[in-house]
Every structure is written in structure tokens, then in C-alpha cells.
Amino acid sequence: MIFNFIFGRRHRRAHGNGALADLQVGERGIVRELRLDHSIAEHLMNLGFVPGLEVSVERSGPGGDPRVYRVEGTEVALRRELSRYIEVSLVGAAAFGD
Amino acid sequence: MTCHAVARPEEQNAAGVRTVAVVGPPNSGKTTLYNRLTGLRQKVANFPGVTVEHHVGYMRNPLSEEVALIDLPGIYSLHPKSEDERVAVEVLQGKMPGMPRPDAVIVVLNSNNLNTHLVLAARVIALGLPTLVLLNMADELKRQKGAVDVLALARELGTPVALVSATTGEGLEAVRNFLSATSSPPEPLELPVVGSTRSVREWAVRVGETANYRRPATPVWTKRLDNIFLHRVWGPLIFLAVIVAVFQMIFVAGKPLQDILQGFLDATGARVGAILPDGMLRSLIINGVWKGAGSVVVFLPQILLLFLVIGILEDSGYLARAAVIADRTMSRVGLNGKSFIPLLSAYACAVPAIMATRTIENKRDRIATILIAPFMTCSARLPVYTMVIAAFIPGRPVLGPFLSTRAAAMLGLYVLGFLMAVFTARILKSTILRSKDAPFILEMPPYRWPMPASLGLRLVDRGKAFLYRAGTVIMLISIVLWAATNFPMHNGQPPAIQDSWVASVGHAIEPVIRPLGFDWKIGVGLVTSLAAREVIIATLGTLNGIDAEVHSFDLQMALRQELTLPGAVALLVFFAFAMQCMSTLAVVRRETNSWTWPAAQFAYMTVVAYVSAYAAYHITGYFIR
Numbered sequence: 001m002i003f004n005f006i007f008g009r010r011h012r013r014a015h016g017n018g019a020l021a022d023l024q025v026g027e028r029g030i031v032r033e034l035r036l037d038h039s040i041a042e043h044l045m046n047l048g049f050v051p052g053l054e055v056s057v058e059r060s061g062p063g064g065d066p067r068v069y070r071v072e073g074t075e076v077a078l079r080r081e082l083s084r085y086i087e088v089s090l091v092g093a094a095a096f097g098d
Numbered sequence: 099m100t101c102h103a104v105a106r107p108e109e110q111n112a113a114g115v116r117t118v119a120v121v122g123p124p125n126s127g128k129t130t131l132y133n134r135l136t137g138l139r140q141k142v143a144n145f146p147g148v149t150v151e152h153h154v155g156y157m158r159n160p161l162s163e164e165v166a167l168i169d170l171p172g173i174y175s176l177h178p179k180s181e182d183e184r185v186a187v188e189v190l191q192g193k194m195p196g197m198p199r200p201d202a203v204i205v206v207l208n209s210n211n212l213n214t215h216l217v218l219a220a221r222v223i224a225l226g227l228p229t230l231v232l233l234n235m236a237d238e239l240k241r242q243k244g245a246v247d248v249l250a251l252a253r254e255l256g257t258p259v260a261l262v263s264a265t266t267g268e269g270l271e272a273v274r275n276f277l278s279a280t281s282s283p284p285e286p287l288e289l290p291v292v293g294s295t296r297s298v299r300e301w302a303v304r305v306g307e308t309a310n311y312r313r314p315a316t317p318v319w320t321k322r323l324d325n326i327f328l329h330r331v332w333g334p335l336i337f338l339a340v341i342v343a344v345f346q347m348i349f350v351a352g353k354p355l356q357d358i359l360q361g362f363l364d365a366t367g368a369r370v371g372a373i374l375p376d377g378m379l380r381s382l383i384i385n386g387v388w389k390g391a392g393s394v395v396v397f398l399p400q401i402l403l404l405f406l407v408i409g410i411l412e413d414s415g416y417l418a419r420a421a422v423i424a425d426r427t428m429s430r431v432g433l434n435g436k437s438f439i440p441l442l443s444a445y446a447c448a449v450p451a452i453m454a455t456r457t458i459e460n461k462r463d464r465i466a467t468i469l470i471a472p473f474m475t476c477s478a479r480l481p482v483y484t485m486v487i488a489a490f491i492p493g494r495p496v497l498g499p500f501l502s503t504r505a506a507a508m509l510g511l512y513v514l515g516f517l518m519a520v521f522t523a524r525i526l527k528s529t530i531l532r533s534k535d536a537p538f539i540l541e542m543p544p545y546r547w548p549m550p551a552s553l554g555l556r557l558v559d560r561g562k563a564f565l566y567r568a569g570t571v572i573m574l575i576s577i578v579l580w581a582a583t584n585f586p587m588h589n590g591q592p593p594a595i596q597d598s599w600v601a602s603v604g605h606a607i608e609p610v611i612r613p614l615g616f617d618w619k620i621g622v623g624l625v626t627s628l629a630a631r632e633v634i635i636a637t638l639g640t641l642n643g644i645d646a647e648v649h650s651f652d653l654q655m656a657l658r659q660e661l662t663l664p665g666a667v668a669l670l671v672f673f674a675f676a677m678q679c680m681s682t683l684a685v686v687r688r689e690t691n692s693w694t695w696p697a698a699q700f701a702y703m704t705v706v707a708y709v710s711a712y713a714a715y716h717i718t719g720y721f722i723r
Contacts, residue, residue: 039177043539045295046123046174048214052300061422062330068422068542073211073313075542077422079429082537 020055020069020078020086028056029088031071036085044086048074054091117166117198118277121186121222122206123215124172124459125543127234131206131264132169133555135273140169142563150185151691153559159277168200175295176221181461190225202228204273209233209246209261210544212311216302217295219255229257230276237263238544244314251309265549320415320544327419337423340416341442344407352446353477355399363392381584381592382577390576393630394569397449397681398561404443404450405560406553411439412457413548418540425538431520432527434460434538437467441519444474448682449568452689453560460538462531466523468689469699472682473519473675475512478631482673483511485635489654490666507670514674518706563688571684579629595640600625614672614711615665627678634678663722668715676707 023029031051034041048071049055058068058075066077078086122128132140136155143154153169170189171182185194192199205222207215212233223229233239233246239261252259260272326332367388374380411417417439425435436458444451451471458464487507494503501509582600584592595601604622611621619641623634635653642656661669677683677700686696 039180040537040539042175042177042295045299046177046214046217047539047541048211050296050299059324059328061328061425062333063426066422066425066538066540068324068328070316072213073208073316074214077418077425077538077540077542079425079538082539 017087017089020057020083020088021080023057023088023090025057025060025067028054028091030054030091031086032089033087034085035087036082040082047076048072049076049086055086055088116163116201116277117168118202118204119168119170119189119200119227120204120206121170121190121218122172122234123174123208123218125541126172126206126208126215127264128172128206129169130549130552131232131234131262131270132167133552134264134267134270136167138555138558140167140559142559150182152185152189157274157277160274161278163278165277167204168197173218175218176225190222190227200227202230202276204230204232204276206232206234209235209239210242210244210314212246212313213299213302213306216305217298220298220301223255223257230273231255231257231259232269232273233259233261234264236261236268237266238317239314242314242317243312245310245312246306247310251305251311254305254308317544323545324419327416328422333419333423337420340411340420341439344404344439345442345445347403347407352400352403355403356396359399360392360396363388363395367392378584378587378592382580385584386577386580387573389580390573391569393576393681394565394572397447397564400447401450401453401564402557402561404446404454405557408439408454408457409553409556410548413546413553415543415545417457418542421540422542429538431523433466433523434458434463434540436460436540437463440467441471441474444471444476447476447478448472448474448679449564449685452682452685453564455689462527465690465695466526466531468686468695469526469702470519470522472677472679472699472703473515473522475515475674476631476679478679479511479673481632481635482627483508483670485650485654486657486666486670488650489657490661490663511670511674514671518675522702522706564685568681568684568688571687572681575680575684576629579626583626595622595637613715614668614708615662615715616669617660619660620665620669624672624676624678628680630681631673631678662719664715664718667718668711671714672707672711674707675703675710677703 017032020029020031031049031053033051034044034049036044050071053071055069055071058070060067061077064080066079067083068075068077069083070076120128120132132153132155135157136153139157140153140155142151150171152171155167155169156164157167159165168189170186173180173183173186175183176187176190177183188194189197190200190203203222203225205219207219219229219231223231231251233248233251239246246261248259248261258272258276260269262269262272264270327336367384370388371380371384374383408417411420417436420439421435423435424438428435428437437455440451440454440458442451443454448471451474452468455464455467455471458467487504491504491507495501496503496506579600582603583595583598585599586593586597588597592598600622601618603625604618607621607624608616608618611624616624619638622641623637626637627634638657638660639653642653642660657666683696683700686699687693690696
């Protein structure tokens with residue numbers, strides 16, 4: 001929410017911003033925008049992928065796809081294809097605590 | 099538990115019984131809680147026109163009044179785009195035909211994940227029914243050092259809130275008290291329900307903070323087990339081991355059990371037959387009703403075994419991991435990882451496999467999986483393949499001692515079925531069942547011990563659903579088939595099969611199947627094999643006056659008179675593709691809650707089978723000429 005406000009609008013590639021798919025296992029990011037159809041975005045938000053919340057890449061499945069992400073208490077597996085449309089801003093290892 | 103004759107909900111309502119809807123997100127433990135409350139006093143029902151299924155169960159409140167609990171599908175929100183959620187909204191608003199508006203709602207949330215799940219609570223409370231919010235999995239919350247102030251949360255939500263555990267039974271008296279109180283609708287709260295999910299989510303975080311919600315830590319075992327089960331080397335190996343075990347379970351344990359049951363049913367049928375006086379009635383009872391009932395019951399061992407295994411995998415949390423591992427492979431066909439286990443079990447039998455597709459949340463992927471499952475070479479095709487191959491293909495080695503011509507033909511038929519399944523899946527997924535709108539999104543629950551009571555209830559539930567819903571259709575078709583082979587009567591005697599209605603059907607379709615190299619006898623076999631594929635062997639035996647079980651070699655000889663080699667190849671191809679199984683059709687009808695899908699599937703598979711058999715007949719004919 002507030003991070004989204006600070007970091008600005010979509011498609012602007014500021015430093016440390018990118019797609020969820022670009023994060024490495026172990027990295028964390030703040031969800032900024034879901035560039036997806038309304039119903040898919042809605043479903044992801046119901047699972048916790050809400051702009052402003054922190055998402056971490058927990059692990060990758062064998063072969064690297066799908067990968068398992070964690071938002072708050074939920075772990076969700078997504079294909080890379082979908083995670084390309086979830087914009088995040090990278091969080092430094094100790095930048096924003098839980 | 100007292101045993102009651104379960105009346106229809108509308109009758110119950112006439113008697114003034116309160117109905118209470120139970121809603122909650124998937125993975126909130128809603129079903130376990132529901133089972134704990136109602137036990138065996140529940141039944142499955144479908145809403146008209148939708149695939150969504152719900153349970154109606156009964157329990158007594160402390161005033162000994164009967165209360166009907168309606169278990170709605172697991173939903174995250176009340177977003178009307180998904181069928182599950184639309185159904186939930188319609189029921190809660192009293193707009194579902196044949197279902198009165200519930201008097202109250204119980205919302206089951208996972209207390210490990212409160213901020214996310216409060217979004218659903220907000221939406222439901224806003225509907226204005228008296229609501230009880232249950233924070234389930236209290237035992238896990240405490241064990242993992244989480245906390246929540248229930249009273250503060252109740253104040254924020256304007257509804258009663260209770261911390262419960264469906265696993266241990268902790269706190270469930272809150273439910274009984276809620277059901278006896280004359281609860282009033284919630285105070286109209288300032289809930290941001292008209293807002294976007296995002297604003298409701300922000301509201302949920304604030305409410306969580308006010309209620310001093312502390313999210314529990316991730317169970318350390320889940321991380322440890324995932325390090326193994328999703329390991330890049332061990333993960334797939336363990337997956338393969340599990341798959342082999344599932345497959346073995348159905349084939350090695352299920353098939354013999356099925357044979358034993360079949361033997362028992364035949365023996366009982368014969369014994370009952372010996373008591374009854376000779377005549378049409380005996381024939382109807384033994385060959386119509388009893389055989390029909392038998393052909394339903396024999397599926398039970400496989401269905402129950404498969405559901406036991408899948409239930410354990412699902413409840414333990416492994417199924418979600420298996421789906422992640424299988425997903426890469428399945429995505430090539432346009433399906434997702436969750437289709438893997440149902441498709442694999444279709445190699446034993448399509449009936450349990452189709453019932454197993456209910457673990458696939460994505461409706462389109464589920465339908466696609468149902469539609470392609472019958473192409474997998476099931477065990478009922480094996481006797482047909484074995485006999486035709488033995489009759490027409492000489493056993494010569496192809497690859498030294500490793501592969502004979504016959505084994506190669508058998509393998510070829512397996513491959514053929516698989517390829518057609520893949521082809522069909524691709525077509526479906528790029529046309530009518532495109533899943534662009536519903537991509538692979540899979541919640542990974544923590545690992546848990548499966549609860550035997552919960553597993554047992556699900557087995558009873560599935561077994562009952564199969565027997566009642568699919569069983570009645572199978573039974574009806576069996577009786578029709580019996581009538582077709584036993585009429586028209588001559589002097590009060592059933593005709594020889596050559597003179598029966600089924601033979602007339604065989605003659606009638608002969609012009610259609612002639613181009614495939616089949617004569618009317620094969621035609622009769624195609625009709626009777628609708629009961630079950632292997633029945634064609636017994637039918638051809640009867641038509642040729644040979645006991646197929648005892649003199650299979652004689653039957654092979656007779657078949658060679660009947661069919662040419664191209665015709666035999668066409669017959670094999672036809673059986674590989676055709677939907678020659680009324681039990682499968684009945685189950686598809688039951689699982690999709692419509693006749694459209696089974697009808698479309700039957701038509702599609704028959705056309706594919708016909709065209710392929712025609713091609714096979716002419717190609718083989720060209721080569722041997």
C-alpha cells in the first residue's frame with residue numbers, strides 16, 4: 001500500500017523493481033502490482049498477494065518451475081509464467097522486517 | 099449417535115428446523131469441522147445446473163432441536179465470477195432454487211492465517227445473517243506461539259467469535275450454543291465490503307492489530323519435509339516411488355479384491371437362481387438386476403482403495419507437493435500437476451479416476467481431465483486386447499527375448515490411448531477449456547497427520563455417492579441390455595441371442611460398421627460391451643456357441659472366421675478409443691452434474707474410434723495386400 005505509493009506507477013523501472021519471476025530463491029520483495037486479469041488478480045489477492053505486502057521466494061520445484069512463494073502465513077506455488085506479471089520491489093536482506 | 103431417517107431439507111424446514119450454512123476458505127479445516135459436528139448424519143447433494151456439490155448434515159443443539167448444516171464449497175471470497183463463489187452467494191442470499199435462505203452462517207477461518215481469511219469473514223458478515231466466526235486450528239496456533247484476542251476480535255466484527263480446533267474438538271461448545279441462541283443479525287458495521295479486495299485486506303490487517311493477532315511461526319517440520327520432498331533429486335524420486343505405490347495398490351490389491359467380489363456375487367447369484375423357479379422372473383432377477391447390481395458393486399474396492407490413498411496424500415499435504423513436481427510435465431499437455439494422479443489411476447479404471455479428479459480445484463482442468471481419462475488403457479480393455487491379439491498376431495520375437503510381436507502390439511495400444519489422450523487434451527485446452535482465466539495457483543498447506551475419522555467419512559461419502567448416483571444409471575442400462583437380449587419372447591421363452599432385439603440392433607448397425615470390417619455379430623458385441631468392455635468376449639462366445647471362458651482357443655478360431663486381419667486391427671483400435679463403458683458415462687454424469695459432458699464425450703470418442711478404426715482397416719489392408 002504505502003510502498004506502492006512511494007515507489008510510483010507501473011511500468012516505470014526504478015532501481016530494485018521487477019517481476020516476481022526475477023527474484024532468486026531466498027529473496028524478498030514487496031508486491032506492487034498485479035498486471036493480470038481482474039479475476040486472477042482477485043484470486044491472488046485472496047491468497048495474500050496484496051500490493052504492499054512482502055512476498056518471499058521460499059523454494060523452487062525440481063526443474064525450477066513452479067516455485068513456492070510465501071506471503072504472511074500462506075505458501076503458494078505459482079508457475080514462472082504467471083509470476084512475470086506480478087511486479088515487486090526488491091527488499092534488501094534486512095531492509096524491512098516482518 | 100442416534101440413527102435418523104434423513105428427510106429432505108425442505109421437509110425439515112416445514113417442520114421448523116433451522117438451517118445454518120457453513121462457509122470457509124479451502125485449507126481452513128472446514129470439512130473436518132463439519133464432519134466433527136454432523137458425523138455420519140450427512141448426505142451429498144448437487145445444486146441444479148452446476149457442478150458444485152454440497153453436503154447437508156444434521157446435529158442437535160443443547161435444546162435438543164434438530165439443526166440442518168449446509169456445507170458450502172471452500173471459497174476465498176464472494177466474487178461471483180467463480181462458480182463455487184457464485185453458488186455460495188446465491189445460497190447465502192436465499193436465491194438458490196430449492197434452498198431456503200439459511201437462518202444463520204458459520205464462517206470457518208484458519209487462525210494461522212487470520213489476516214488473509216478475515217477478508218472472507220467481512221464479506222459474509224456484510225450479508226446481514228446472524229454469523230458465528232470460528233478461528234479453527236487453535237491447537238496449531240498455540241503450538242506455534244501465535245495468539246489472538248477473541249473478545250477484541252468479536253467487538254471489531256460485531257459477531258460472536260470462538261477459537262476452536264476441529265482436530266481436538268476444543269471450543270466446539272461455542273457452535274452448539276450459537277445454534278440454540280436466538281441470534282440476532284450483526285450490527286451493521288462499518289465494513290469496507292463495497293471496497294476492493296485490497297481495501298478489505300488493509301481493513302483486515304487493522305482488525306488483526308486491534309485483536310493483538312500474532313501470526314504463528316511456520317512449523318519447522320514443514321520446512322524440513324519440503325527440503326526433502328521438493329528436493330531437486332530426492333523430490334522426483336520420492337514422487338516416482340509414491341506413484342508406483344499408488345499404481346500397485348490399485349492393480350495388485352484392487353484388482354484381486356474386485357475379482358474376489360465378482361466371484362462372490364456370481365456365486366450368490368447362482369445360489370439365488372437355484373432357489374427361484376425357472377422363467378423370465380428368474381432371468382430378470384439374476385441376469386438383469388443382480389448382474390447390474392454386481393457391475394456397480396465390483397468397482398467399490400478400487401474406488402475405496404484409490405480414495406484411501408489419495409485421502410492420505412491430500413490430508414498429509416503431500417498431494418500439493420506431488421502436483422508441484424508433476425506440473426512441469428503436465429503443463430506440456432496444457433494440464434496441471436493435479437491431473438497426474440487421476441490420469442495415472444485411469445490405467446486401472448476410469449471410474450475411480452474420474453471420481454479422483456475432484457482434487458483438481460480448477461474446473462476447466464478438471465473437466466479436461468475427466469474427458470481424457472477414458473483414453474487411458476484400463477484393465478477392462480486387457481481381456482479384449484489379449485484375445486484379439488492372440489487370435490490374429492503370431493507370437494514372434496521382435497527384440498530377441500525382450501519383446502514379442504504380441505507384447506509389442508499390446509504396448510502399441512497403450513501408447514495409442516496415451517497419445518490420443520494427449521492430443522485431446524491439447525485440443526480441449528486450446529479451445530473450449532482454455533485455462534487462461536484460471537492459471538495454476540496452488541496453496542501449499544503445512545504437513546499434517548491425516549485423521550482416520552475424517553478419511554473414513556470421506557470413503558463412506560464417496561462410496562455412497564458412487565452407489566446411489568452412478569449405480570442407478572448403471573443398473574438401469576443393465577436392465578435395458580437384459581431386456582434387449584431376452585426379448586421378443588417366443589412361446590413364453592426368451593429367444594436365442596440371434597433372434598433377440600440386440601441381434602436386430604446388431605443387424606441394423608451392420609451397414610455402418612461394415613466399412614470397419616465388422617459383421618453383425620461384432621455389432622452385437624459392441625452393443626453388449628457397453629455394459630463393460632470385456633463383455634464382448636462372452637457375447638461372441640454365445641453367438642458362436644462357445645463357452646468363452648473354457649474354450650478361449652475355440653473362440654479365437656471362430657473370431658478368425660469372423661474377422662480378417664485388417665478387421666481385427668480395426669477392432670483393437672476401436673476399443674482403444676471408444677467409450678464402451680456405461681459406468682464411466684454414469685460417473686461423468688454424476689461428477690459434472692450434467693448429461694451434456696458425458697453425451698459430448700461419448701459422441702467424440704465414438705467418432706474418433708470409428709474414424710481411426712476405418713483408417714486402421716484400410717491401412718492394414720493396403721499393407722497386407
